Amino acid sequence: MKKLNxxxxxxxxxxxxxxxxxxxxxxxxxKKILKAKIVETEAYYDEKxxxxxxxxxxxxxxxMKSEAGTILxxxxxxxxxxxxxxxxxxKAEAVLLRALEPLNFKAKTNGPGLLTKALLIDxxxxxxxxxxxxxxxxxxxFIKEKFEIKESKRIxxxxxxxxxxxxxxxxxxxxxx
DNA sequence: AGGAAGATCTACT
DNA sequence: GTAGATCTTCCTA
Numbered sequence: 001m002k003k004l005n006x007x008x009x010x011x012x013x014x015x016x017x018x019x020x021x022x023x024x025x026x027x028x029x030x031k032k033i034l035k036a037k038i039v040e041t042e043a044y045y046d047e048k049x050x051x052x053x054x055x056x057x058x059x060x061x062x063x064m065k066s067e068a069g070t071i072l073x074x075x076x077x078x079x080x081x082x083x084x085x086x087x088x089x090x091k092a093e094a095v096l097l098r099a100l101e102p103l104n105f106k107a108k109t110n111g112p113g114l115l116t117k118a119l120l121i122d123x124x125x126x127x128x129x130x131x132x133x134x135x136x137x138x139x140x141x142f143i144k145e146k147f148e149i150k151e152s153k154r155i156x157x158x159x160x161x162x163x164x165x166x167x168x169x170x171x172x173x174x175x176x177x
Numbered sequence: 178a179g180g181a182a183g184a185t186c187t188a189c190t
Numbered sequence: 191g192t193a194g195a196t197c198t199t200c201c202t203a
Binding site: 053056057058059060074075076077078079080123 | 195196197198199200201
């Protein structure tokens, strides 16, 4: 198993979002390691993205502009959403994790808020480094599965720009609409 | 200090 | 399908 390194995240958000599909996210809780396959992602491209909080001033925008691989935890309503900063430093790009398929545990993760609950992810991961973290990291799977990557519009956003920035694999865990 | 908006979820009709 | 719950962040004063 090889952890994803910084170079992986230094590419465009759209590319990273597609490439993250099928990867394994690992969360260490006490002595157990929860593993789940990433099945749904969304890309946010820069501070001009009207749907992104990077279009506002503040800490989130600064975080999105920081080093690739930085974890960004964003709170809405009652939930935490987890993102990974992508692109080179200075670019406000990020990828949102929308759904996972649990491999060695049971949970509902068909939605951005539920997946953070299942993995016990909260604000304490904000600004941490996904490529160098003891409690949370991403691995390449042993075998590269064949799967079809589907695209659609982003979900839950009113300001939609007819761009297809949501990517997913066929799975019952994918949030569907 | 207060208000508004938001990348959501659940429950009920 | 729609309403409501309820939290974090940013903006204004």
